[in-house]
Amino acid sequence: MKKVLLSLVIGVFVAGPALADPADLALATSKNCMSCHAVERKVLGPSFKDVAAKYKDSKGAVDLLATKIMKGGSGVWGPVPMPANTQVSEADARKLAAWVLSAK
Ligand code: HEC
Numbered sequence: 001m002k003k004v005l006l007s008l009v010i011g012v013f014v015a016g017p018a019l020a021d022p023a024d025l026a027l028a029t030s031k032n033c034m035s036c037h038a039v040e041r042k043v044l045g046p047s048f049k050d051v052a053a054k055y056k057d058s059k060g061a062v063d064l065l066a067t068k069i070m071k072g073g074s075g076v077w078g079p080v081p082m083p084a085n086t087q088v089s090e091a092d093a094r095k096l097a098a099w100v101l102s103a104k
Helices: 002-018 022-030 047-054 063-070 092-103
Strands: none
Touching: 022 092, 047 092, 063 092
């Protein structure tokens, strides 16, 4: 719990100025994304800035990432897989994917 809280605090702190829409950070936080991710630095998962940079020229990135957010993924960023986030609806997954892709 302490760890989760700490990463929330760090997540909010690091993410703050880079965000297009703070409401989406709140969504990401409520869906537990920020316990493994931060916008500007790698935690367990890649930073959302790195994700945005990687997919900036790829069409269909929102769909691809929304699917990965819901179903999990592996082998793209390193040896650690992302588990499925079954608490995330498709609408929220698309919102989160678009938000991640807007990270700069
Ligand atoms: C238990 C830790 C964990 C949680 C919780 C988590 N992720 Fe991840 N995420 C990872 C890891 C690890 C990777 C890298 C997987 C890989 O290498 O393919 C990743 C990858 C990603 C990617 C890039 C996928 C790709 O194929 O390039 C996105 C986008 C992402 N996560 C978004 C989210 C969102 C949004 C949430 C909240 C709903 C979330 N993650 C929750 C650990 C997590």
